[in-house]
Amino acid sequence: MTDHRTVDAERDAILAALRPVADGIAATFGPVCEAVLHDYRHPENSVVAVAGSVTGRAVGGAMSEIGMRVLARGDRAEDELNYVTRTRSGKLVKASTMVLRDSTGAVFGALCVNVDVTAVGEAHALLGALAGLTDARAEAPVTTFGNDIDSVVDAILDAHRIGPDRPWGGLDRAQRLDLFRGLDEHGVFAVRRAVEQVAARLGISRASAYSYLSQARAATDPTPAGGHA
The missing domain is CATH 3.30.450.20 (PAS domain)
Structure with missing residues (x-):
């Protein structure tokens, strides 16, 4: 042990x-x-x-x-x-x-x-x-380097384009689960209070956020029913 x-x-x-x-x-x-x-x-x-x-x-x-x-x-x-x-x-x-x-x-x-x-x-x-050369390099992605974890979580939500142009109410169940799966894969929910922050940003209850997170994780769990991790 x-x-x-x-x-x-x-x-x-x-x-x-x-x-x-x-x-x-x-x-x-x-x-x-x-x-x-x-x-x-x-x-x-x-x-x-x-x-x-x-x-x-x-x-x-x-x-x-x-x-x-x-x-x-x-x-x-x-x-x-x-x-x-x-x-x-x-x-x-x-x-x-x-x-x-x-x-x-x-x-x-x-x-x-x-x-x-x-x-x-x-x-x-x-x-x-x-030299007359064309610069065809891809634009480097933007990373949020902040001393406040909330600003980092907000930046990840922004990257998922959840806002006025793509409101939570306009997403179907599969899209909602995909959003929570993506946020989880980015490590958002390893941060204390992140579920509450995400819920507030999406305009849903904390209970709903936890429910979607649980469903998203269950859908990606590779362990078969009755099996062992």
Whole structure:
């Protein structure tokens, strides 16, 4: 049987050991680099250390949509390396998210490295224009890097285009279940009070939200009736 106090102590030690690593990464790459250390045991304030300043994160801040997606995958989560995203302020960021595991193999946090490549992207576009080349690169997705978890949950809801143009009342049952399934896959419901926030945003009762979440999870549960997980 796992001693939770021992595992927690081990996780605390890993996080403590990585704080100077985060400082070293940011110092090596200079002012365009930021290293953020996350403790997923506390999703609403997962940021335990920040070195550098690219996304405006602060200690005690919330995880982004990327972190929530990792959290939703649980121990199946893998490192996400060298992806490109964009902040809401327009910065182009090249990032890597490296999951942290304890000795049991359980994912409990992440070390994220964010590099502001906005100037590089602008230089690339300028040189391409001078050379007469067409820039056909896909637009980088926008990620909400906020210190408030509610703003992150709202951003994920916005991405699902639930609003005046696609009201809850206009969705059929399958679409409603699909919405809750999508939100769950993004890790939204791992966050405390998220069900209440989603219910308020959709204009439904908390009981209805819990019901749809339960039905969505049941519809995707791979365990057959009478079987074992």
